[in-house]
Amino acid sequence: MSVQSVETHPASQTVKFTKMQGLGNDFMVIDCINQSVEFTTEKIRQWSDRNFGIGFDQLLVVENASQESVDFRYRIFNADGSEVQQCGNGARCFARYVYDKGLTDKTEIYVETASGVIVLYIEDSGLVRVNMGAPNFEPSSLPFLAPARQEEYALNVLGETLLIGAVSMGNPHAVLPVDDIKTAPVEKFGAAVESHASFPERVNVGFAQKVDNSHIRLRVYERGAAETLACGTGACAAMAVFRLWQQVGDKVTVSLPGGDLLVEWNGQADSPVWMSGPAITVFEGEI
Numbered sequence: 696m697s698v699q700s701v702e703t704h705p706a707s708q709t710v711k712f713t714k715m716q717g718l719g720n721d722f723m724v725i726d727c728i729n730q731s732v733e734f735t736t737e738k739i740r741q742w743s744d745r746n747f748g749i750g751f752d753q754l755l756v757v758e759n760a761s762q763e764s765v766d767f768r769y770r771i772f773n774a775d776g777s778e779v780q781q782c783g784n785g786a787r788c789f790a791r792y793v794y795d796k797g798l799t800d801k802t803e804i805y806v807e808t809a810s811g812v813i814v815l816y817i818e819d820s821g822l823v824r825v826n827m828g829a830p831n832f833e834p835s836s837l838p839f840l841a842p843a844r845q846e847e848y849a850l851n852v853l854g855e856t857l858l859i860g861a862v863s864m865g866n867p868h869a870v871l872p873v874d875d876i877k878t879a880p881v882e883k884f885g886a887a888v889e890s891h892a893s894f895p896e897r898v899n900v901g902f903a904q905k906v907d908n909s910h911i912r913l914r915v916y917e918r919g920a921a922e923t924l925a926c927g928t929g930a931c932a933a934m935a936v937f938r939l940w941q942q943v944g945d946k947v948t949v950s951l952p953g954g955d956l957l958v959e960w961n962g963q964a965d966s967p968v969w970m971s972g973p974a975i976t977v978f979e980g981e982i
């Protein structure tokens with residue numbers, strides 16, 4: 696008996712993709728249900744290059760789900776080629792993509808990620824609302840090498856002691872409160888905190904200013920992508936940390952350089968964080 700290997704979609708020479716953005720956090724989205732693509736770190740870095748490639752903060756990959764109760768599998772790669780667990784702005788674009796491409800006619804979409812299942816809702820307004828799951832403040836969940844769980848931590852960075860909050864939204868976040876977002880030391884501390892030895896898998900770094908009970912301003916230095924115009928999980932992380940510190944209420948507008956997100960969390964340990972915002976298709980391409 697001879698054994699034959701069957702490949703339904705042979706790896707193609709060219710790759711069809713869609714360029715999308717959520718508040719200026721931009722993505723290359725690839726359908727790997729209808730085409731087969733091999734990903735290498737080198738290829739992703741080339742594509743993400745803003746001068747020599749397509750240019751994006753993250754690559755989003757659409758795949759078939761591995762479980763029956765879920766609609767799709769959602770994989771995420773940073774611009775530096777690292778594969779990561781979660782991307783909030785990407786999740787909204789993922790919903791828009793699978794719906795607009797006719798891969799589903801559902802407006803409530805269950806998606807498996809490397810950090811669990813999230814649920815995406817396409818609203819009549821065109822905005823996408825995402826159930827991002829509950830925030831996890833256990834240091835080991837990031838991972839963050841702190842001796843015990845605390846509400847805030849003192850982190851030694853470049854000879855200075857920074858006060859931070861730490862939370863996993865599926866992916867790791869450090870949140871630094873600042874007095875004024877315009878003078879936030881993103882250039883000085885962003886990369887240093889991202890690769891601090893206390894975060895063995897690196898960390899996304901949010902600089903957050905409380906405006907009032909229902910409004911935060913935020914800039915995020917993203918792991919594997921440097922500062923972006925917006926970070927959805929970063930917005931959820933900042934809101935969750937400020938909510939834990941009782942600095943804000945249950946419903947907060949988070950203003951990022953690329954625009955506003957609405958983030959809701961009631962402060963209960965098992966309750967999910969909800970995030971709502973836009974998801975926009977920019978162009979279709981082939982490379």
Ligand SMILES: N[C@@H](CCC[C@H](N)C(=O)O)C(=O)O
Binds near residue numbers: 720779866867917928
């Ligand atoms: N832009 C994202 C987060 C993307 C992943 C992140 N850089 C990481 O390494 O965890 C968002 O909108 O959440």
